[in-house]
Amino acid sequence: MTATAVAHPNIALVKYWGKADAQLALPATGSVSMGLDVFPTTTTVTLDGGSGAGAEARDAFTLNGHVVEDGALVRVQQFLDLVRELAGSDARASVVSENTVPTGAGLASSASGFAALATAASAAYGLDLSARDLSRLARRGSGSATRSIPGGVAVWHAGDDQGSFAEPIPAPPMAMVVVTIDAGPKPIGSREAMRRTIATSPFYPAWVTSTTETVGDMLDACAAGDFTRIGEITESNALRMHATIEGAFPPIRYLNARSVAVFDAVGELRAAGLEAYATADAGPNVVVLCQPADRSAVATALASFGDVIESGTGPAARVLRSEESGSNPDQKESV
Numbered sequence: 001m002t003a004t005a006v007a008h009p010n011i012a013l014v015k016y017w018g019k020a021d022a023q024l025a026l027p028a029t030g031s032v033s034m035g036l037d038v039f040p041t042t043t044t045v046t047l048d049g050g051s052g053a054g055a056e057a058r059d060a061f062t063l064n065g066h067v068v069e070d071g072a073l074v075r076v077q078q079f080l081d082l083v084r085e086l087a088g089s090d091a092r093a094s095v096v097s098e099n100t101v102p103t104g105a106g107l108a109s110s111a112s113g114f115a116a117l118a119t120a121a122s123a124a125y126g127l128d129l130s131a132r133d134l135s136r137l138a139r140r141g142s143g144s145a146t147r148s149i150p151g152g153v154a155v156w157h158a159g160d161d162q163g164s165f166a167e168p169i170p171a172p173p174m175a176m177v178v179v180t181i182d183a184g185p186k187p188i189g190s191r192e193a194m195r196r197t198i199a200t201s202p203f204y205p206a207w208v209t210s211t212t213e214t215v216g217d218m219l220d221a222c223a224a225g226d227f228t229r230i231g232e233i234t235e236s237n238a239l240r241m242h243a244t245i246e247g248a249f250p251p252i253r254y255l256n257a258r259s260v261a262v263f264d265a266v267g268e269l270r271a272a273g274l275e276a277y278a279t280a281d282a283g284p285n286v287v288v289l290c291q292p293a294d295r296s297a298v299a300t301a302l303a304s305f306g307d308v309i310e311s312g313t314g315p316a317a318r319v320l321r322s323e324e325s326g327s328n329p330d331q332k333e334s335v
């Protein structure tokens with residue numbers, strides 16, 4: 001079998017920072033995100049034919065035309081082991097992924113990457129998962145990938161293995177402008193930074209308590225279609241996450257002077273009557289939330305800070321093609 005799927009990145013409006021259970025990838029709190037309609041990851045999973053020989057062979061992973069042999073391959077193999085366990089299969093797989101996030105755009109590729117892999121692999125291994133179970137599966141690859149399964153505006157619930165999934169929520173139309181101010185590598189990856197924050201930041205317990213409340217406030221604001229409130233909560237929650245991370249020892253600081261300058265510029269846009277709110281993930285780049293009618297004005301206003309990319313609200317992850325390997329393309333079955 002071979003299956004191809006596509007998924008898009010998402011940006012959290014209420015952030016996920018910290019796991020309650022690393023093995024099951026259960027988050028310490030819920031989170032809320034907006035899926036983007038730019039930078040899709042398209043992934044094809046092809047199962048090696050025949051059983052028996054499969055067990056000794058290894059999975060293969062090609063990303064943007066390059067064969068991957070390092071830790072990223074191990075992460076893909078461990079993820080495929082989960083899929084094989086669910087499917088009762090020992091077939092090895094070849095994974096070919098095209099990730100269109102420009103290098104250094106500051107958007108984590110793990111969200112779209114593992115959402116596309118979960119969608120393609122579950123189709124290739126013949127699993128017929130509900131959207132909820134697909135999002136639970138994607139969670140095991142990367143936490144933020146959970147929210148790239150539903151796309152749109154989504155909540156990812158904290159909970160146990162069964163209860164921790166993402167689902168779409170009603171929200172007003174929104175857009176984002178990604179401001180790439182620094183394309184360099186991160187000083188420390190988010191996985192390790194989360195661990196250090198939990199172990200050493202005195203602010204972490206307050207982050208967990210306050211973010212749990214913030215998720216409820218954000219769900220209320222989304223249900224009410226209150227864009228101003230959504231924006232205010234988004235910017236506040238991002239700064240709370242960064243304050244919590246900065247409280248780690250040794251300290252971790254993702255925002256630099258230019259990031260802070262973008263937050264200031266966004267505040268000035270608001271003072272001038274343009275509703276825009278800033279957020280940032282585990283890196284210096286800033287993403288600005290606005291209403292769809294304002295996105296080109298926001299992009300123009302922030303163009304002097306770096307590369308700007310506009311995005312609307314993106315779609316759910318989906319299977320593009322699914323067929324028997326080597327079958328006549330005319331007979332292929334699309335799902």
Ligand code: DP6
Nearest residue numbers: 012015016142143144190191281282
């Ligand atoms: C700052 O999903 O990359 O972007 O679960 O360890 O793979 P793992 O972490 P990851 O962390 C994302 C952190 C964040 C906030 C967010 O997307 O909610």
